[in-house]
Amino acid sequence: EIVLTQSPGTLSLSPGERATLSCRASQSVSSSYLAWYQQKPGQAPRLLIYGASSRATGIPDRFSGSGSGTDFTLTISRLEPEDFAVYYCQQYGSSPVTFGPGTKVDIK
Amino acid sequence: QVQLVQSGAEVKKPGASVKVSCKASGYTFTSYGISWVRQAPGQGLEWMGWISAYNGNTNYAQKLQGRVTMTTDTSTSTAYMELRSLRSDDTAVYYCARGGSYSAGSMFDPWGQGTLVTVSS
16 A cells, blocks of 8 residues: 655644645555645544645635655645644545545644 | 535444444435545544445455445435444544545545544443
8 A cells, every 4th residue: 555654743833934745655646646635623624635736626725736756745825824734645546545644734 | 515414423332333324415426435534533544445326336444344334325315334343443533525436546525524433341
């Protein structure tokens, strides 16, 4: 199975700053089938990005995804107060579907 | 709007079974599949398996093979996940999520609100 590694584990930033989150796969992710989710405490995950770079419906354009092969990035251009959360990457190009361990973005 | 609504919290004893439901609305149920994902307290996301609402095909995570069964009732647009021989490490929030119709390989959108299953003697 494809193992996903996310870095850093925790990112401490201030509102208005730029956040750059990394997701690295143990082998190439087929057809860039890589998604990003946001999860806030007590809530279900929410789809942000799919196909490595396509924003899901209703997701603000401050969220962007990039990458291919084994290296992917989620960028939040300017952090809003509601963006402080845990972010997970997921690959769905190979069975089984796998998730990364998450990156927590907290307030500095 | 597209929505998945799950059944309520459960408390079970070790060795028992639990069956969680997930009722879909706002879309054509048989045009998609449903994946189940669980999250142990303070931990990350673990994919458990997928069922096609179109034809009932399933794909289960290897570690749960033999203990999990996923089904659908197309007449009520509801998916079910049954987990048997429960252990304490099955304590988690269980989520259903809409996925692909023909394959487990899909992004998940949307997700149900989650169902807490607690396994304790």
